[in-house]
Amino acid sequence: MSTLPTPFFINSNFCYKQTECATLPIFMDTVAQNTGNSYIAYAIYKILFGRPVPLPEIKNLWSWNFANEDELVERINTQHSHVFLALQDQIRLELSYGISPNWNNINRFFQRLKKPFVVFSLGANAFPSDSPDWYTRLQPEFIRFLHILSEHCVSLSVRGEETLNILRKLGITNAKPVGCPTFFETGPSRIITKKAVRGDEPVLGLTCNSYVLQDEQRHIALSYFPKTMSETTALFGRLELADLYADALGYHPCFAGIEEWKQFSAQFVFSCFARMHGGILALNAGVPILITNRDLRAREMCQLFAIPYQPGLQVTAENWVRVYEQADINTLNQRYPKLYREFMAWIAEQGFGPAEVAALHTWARSLPSWQEPQLVKNPILKQQVFNNLRTFDFFIPTRMLRHLLINKIKEQWLRKKR
Numbered sequence: 001m002s003t004l005p006t007p008f009f010i011n012s013n014f015c016y017k018q019t020e021c022a023t024l025p026i027f028m029d030t031v032a033q034n035t036g037n038s039y040i041a042y043a044i045y046k047i048l049f050g051r052p053v054p055l056p057e058i059k060n061l062w063s064w065n066f067a068n069e070d071e072l073v074e075r076i077n078t079q080h081s082h083v084f085l086a087l088q089d090q091i092r093l094e095l096s097y098g099i100s101p102n103w104n105n106i107n108r109f110f111q112r113l114k115k116p117f118v119v120f121s122l123g124a125n126a127f128p129s130d131s132p133d134w135y136t137r138l139q140p141e142f143i144r145f146l147h148i149l150s151e152h153c154v155s156l157s158v159r160g161e162e163t164l165n166i167l168r169k170l171g172i173t174n175a176k177p178v179g180c181p182t183f184f185e186t187g188p189s190r191i192i193t194k195k196a197v198r199g200d201e202p203v204l205g206l207t208c209n210s211y212v213l214q215d216e217q218r219h220i221a222l223s224y225f226p227k228t229m230s231e232t233t234a235l236f237g238r239l240e241l242a243d244l245y246a247d248a249l250g251y252h253p254c255f256a257g258i259e260e261w262k263q264f265s266a267q268f269v270f271s272c273f274a275r276m277h278g279g280i281l282a283l284n285a286g287v288p289i290l291i292t293n294r295d296l297r298a299r300e301m302c303q304l305f306a307i308p309y310q311p312g313l314q315v316t317a318e319n320w321v322r323v324y325e326q327a328d329i330n331t332l333n334q335r336y337p338k339l340y341r342e343f344m345a346w347i348a349e350q351g352f353g354p355a356e357v358a359a360l361h362t363w364a365r366s367l368p369s370w371q372e373p374q375l376v377k378n379p380i381l382k383q384q385v386f387n388n389l390r391t392f393d394f395f396i397p398t399r400m401l402r403h404l405l406i407n408k409i410k411e412q413w414l415r416k417k418r
Contacts, residue, residue: 007055008057009057016370020256032063039277047181048347058072084118122158123180159297184339184340187340194329203324
């Protein structure tokens with residue numbers, strides 16, 4: 001290979017600098033309102049470069065204002081070899097978080113780009129209440145967007161067979177169900193091992209209501225961004241005691257860095273909750289998982305990857321051991337090598353074969369070292385939570401072992417007073 005590929009990244013949604021964590025609006029815009037989105041870009045970086053690298057980018061296409069469109073079109077067409085585009089479950093009737101892209105502007109911009117696209121992780125999503133023909137009500141401008149992507153790339157990578165079938169019904173045939181790059185982030189040799197359990201081990205999604213914040217903005221604001229006591233107190237009335245207590249003790253962290261997120265997840269013996277990418281991240285940290293989300297997105301990804309899946313299941317302290325023991329990790333492990341090869345074969349079709357990937361890894365190692373940005377914990381959160389708990393100035397929780405929780409709080413404060 002004579003020259004290295006020089007991709008331009010659209011929708012990286014990845015925090016590369018500490019300044020991208022400066023305020024809640026900046027942070028949430030960077031990750032397109034959900035930190036799970038940043039894991040997609042991180043996985044792309046790991047697979048193709050071996051580590052995150054500073055690529056020219058549009059951080060978040062959905063909030064980009066097109067002010068410098070002409071200049072950027074010229075730069076991409078003259079200085080870059082490919083356009084990387086990371087997507088999520090955009091094939092749905094309404095996008096989350098109030099996001100309403102101007103598809104006409106995006107379509108115009110994309111049509112002006114003359115470089116091949118590499119489109120990652122396109123997926124469909126629908127919910128149990130949606131009719132079987134929900135996709136027939138997609139906006140014409142959005143369907144045009146999908147066709148433009150199809151015209152710009154060798155093949156679209158999609159998250160599963162259901163997305164593939166919908167695209168075919170929309171007249172798009174150059175798509176492959178290779179899943180999401182997050183599943184392959186750790187490379188070709190991943191094996192997940194289940195440990196023998198007694199029943200008192202920490203479980204992500206269960207122990208002390210533990211989970212990683214991804215899009216819960218009130219909790220993220222309370223835990224990381226208020227700068228005054230009054231700002232902290234103003235958020236209290238909208239959160240339950242159990243959640244406040246878990247926030248204060250660190251059971252509800254949020255991460256700007258993926259490796260830090262993985263380190264937190266690795267301390268658990270099992271992960272059982274609805275989050276799809278949070279679950280895959282825990283899996284890549286070596287933790288067996290179960291996904292309970294009932295939407296199409298979770299169903300098709302779990303089917304493709306053989307991830308243990310029980311939609312709508314309520315996992316409790318009483319049944320988690322049985323659920324854990326019944327979760328089939330063997331099929332997931334057995335299917336993984338073939339899925340990994342198929343994903344890398346798709347990457348090669350886009351112009352990134354073994355030689356190109358090896359060269360990119362070598363180039364990335366020549367760059368200066370990089371440190372993940374971190375969210376800074378609100379320094380007064382714990383003090384304020386326990387002050388309110390000590391005076392019983394809080395809302396009584398509507399769930400989660402109310403009496404046990406209150407007794408635990410009392411015991412902690414009795415020990416402090418001694």
